[in-house]
Structure formats: structure tokens, C-alpha cells
Amino acid sequence: MLMQAGNLLATTLGRSFWLRQFRLWHWVSAAFSLAGMFLFAVTGFTLNxxxxxxxxxxxxxxxxSLPPDLLAAIRAMPEAGETPVPAAVAAWAAGEFRVTLDHRPTExxxxxxxxxxxxxxxDAWMAIDRASGDVTYRLTDGGWLAWLNDLHKGRNAGPVWSWFIDLLALACVIFTLTGFGLLxxxxxxxxxxxxxxxxxxxxxxxxxxLFIH
Structure with missing residues (x-):
């Protein structure tokens, strides 16, 4: 039945029309998703x-240690909540530790x-003692492979990377369906x-x- 429907569709609109469309969208989706598919295939293997x-x-x-004026700003923060650190403290941390604190929630x-x-x-974290002004910054780096694996999972990669994954998934669907059409x-x-x-x-x-239980 599926083959009959496909043959009827091809006859109605013209075989050459569908061949052109399938080839066009197949190569466009392949070109867009080429690097992404390679990355996700390799990291799928490394994760598995x-x-x-x-x-x-x-x-x-x-x-x-925080300068006295910045320590005063930290002490002026609410005693509980998730309020981001003041902009001056974020600027100091960017220069001292090369880290971005702007708009990040706190505990x-x-x-x-x-x-x-x-x-x-x-992973990384920063802790600021509100009494002494002592600042501790700790950074854990798992290496480039861990970085690629986390990109595969979309872990802590931000909204733009998440949007890219969605677009890549859509391109892969188009690539698969047009490949099926060509077959x-x-x-x-x-x-x-x-x-x-x-x-x-x-x-x-x-x-x-048979094998997943």
C-alpha cells in the first residue's frame, strides 16, 4: 500500500519534480548538519x-580578599535569597579570576x-565570606573530551547551544526523510x-x- 501511494504521488506531480525536491533538501540539510552529526556521532561513542x-x-x-568598599556592598546584600552580587563586585571578580558573575543567582x-x-x-564555584571578605574560587576542568561530551548532552551550555541542538535535530529529520524519499x-x-x-x-x-530489561 505504501509503495502504491508513493507511485501514485510520483505520477500525479511528476517524478522529476520529486527527485529535484528530495535532492535539494537532502543536500541542504546534509550541509547544515554535517559537522553537528559528526560531533554527536563521535561523542555518542565516547559517552557509551x-x-x-x-x-x-x-x-x-x-x-x-575583597577591597573594603566592595566588602561593604556584600554586607549590604539581603541575608537570604538569590540576589546577584553588585556590579562592582562582579567587575572585580572578572579582573581577579576571569569569571563572569553578572546576573548569576547566588545562595x-x-x-x-x-x-x-x-x-x-x-564545574566551578565562588564563595565570599561576608565577615572577612575572603573570596575562594574553585575550578574543576575535565578536559576537552568532557567538554565535548557535555555539549552532546547540552549540559550547562546555555540557551543558544540548546537552540542549535534543536535546529540540528530538525535538519537531521529532513535529511532522513528526504533520504527515504530518494530511496x-x-x-x-x-x-x-x-x-x-x-x-x-x-x-x-x-x-x-530481547536485550533491554
Whole structure:
């Protein structure tokens, strides 16, 4: 029935029309998603075989003291809540530790201002003592592979990267559907098309039913 519907559609609108459309959208979606598909395929392998690519994270801890005027600004913050640090404190931290605190929520209590600084491939945080002005900044870096793996998962990569993943997923869907259309159009000349095509559906289903418990 599916093949009959496809043949009817091709006859109605013209085989050459559909071939042009499928080829056009297939190569456009392939060109857009080329690097992304390669990245996600490689990181899919590294994530699925994490024991083969284990690395030891490196941790760096730095400390400094707030100038008196900035300490006064920290003491003037509410004693509880998530209020970001004042702009002057954020500017000082950017120069001292090369870190961006602007608009980042805090975990503030009467004794300390704590700022979580999650990032792809590692983690970081900063703590400011509200009594002494002592500042501790701790950075953990898992290396470039951990960074790529976190990009695969969209972990702590920000909204723009999340939008890119959505666009890449859409491009991959278009690439797959137009590839299926091209297979359909050439199936009569390639007898192995449908056995291999149905195998692509059957294989993951069989594995899921038999080996995932």
C-alpha cells in the first residue's frame, strides 16, 4: 500500500519534480548538519564507552580578599535569597579570576555569598565570606573530551547551544526523510533497498525487546 501511494504521488506531480525536491533538501540539510552529526556521532561513542576515555579532572583553587568598599556592598546584600552580587563586585571578580558573575543567582545567607558556576566539561564555584571578605574560587576542568561530551548532552551550555541542538535535530529529520524519499524513487532499480530499509527499523526494535530489561 505504501509503495502504491508513493507511485501514485510520483505520477500525479511528476517524478522529476520529486527527485529535484528530495535532492535539494537532502543536500541542504546534509550541509547544515554535517559537522553537528559528526560531533554527536563521535561523542555518542565516547559517552557509551566512557571507561575507555576516562580522564582525571584537574582542580584549581584561588583565593583573594575583597577591597573594603566592595566588602561593604556584600554586607549590604539581603541575608537570604538569590540576589546577584553588585556590579562592582562582579567587575572585580572578572579582573581577579576571569569569571563572569553578572546576573548569576547566588545562595546567600548571613555568613556567606555562594555562586555556582557550572560549565561544560567541569564545574566551578565562588564563595565570599561576608565577615572577612575572603573570596575562594574553585575550578574543576575535565578536559576537552568532557567538554565535548557535555555539549552532546547540552549540559550547562546555555540557551543558544540548546537552540542549535534543536535546529540540528530538525535538519537531521529532513535529511532522513528526504533520504527515504530518494530511496523510494530509486527502489525499482535497487532490489536491496527495502530489505535493508526495513532492517534499519527491525534491528533496534529486536535489540530493545530481547536485550533491554
Amino acid at each position: 564507552n566512557a571507561s575507555l576515555f576516562a580522564t582525571r579532572p584537574e582542580t584549581v583553587e584561588l583565593s583573594a 546567600t545567607n548571613a555568613d556567606e555569598v555562594y555562586i555556582a558556576l557550572p560549565r561544560p566539561g567541569g 523510494w524513487m530509486h527502489a525499482k532499480l535497487r532490489p536491496a533497498t527495502w530489505p535493508l530499509g526495513w532492517a534499519s527499523f527491525a534491528l533496534p526494535l529486536i535489540i530493545a525487546l
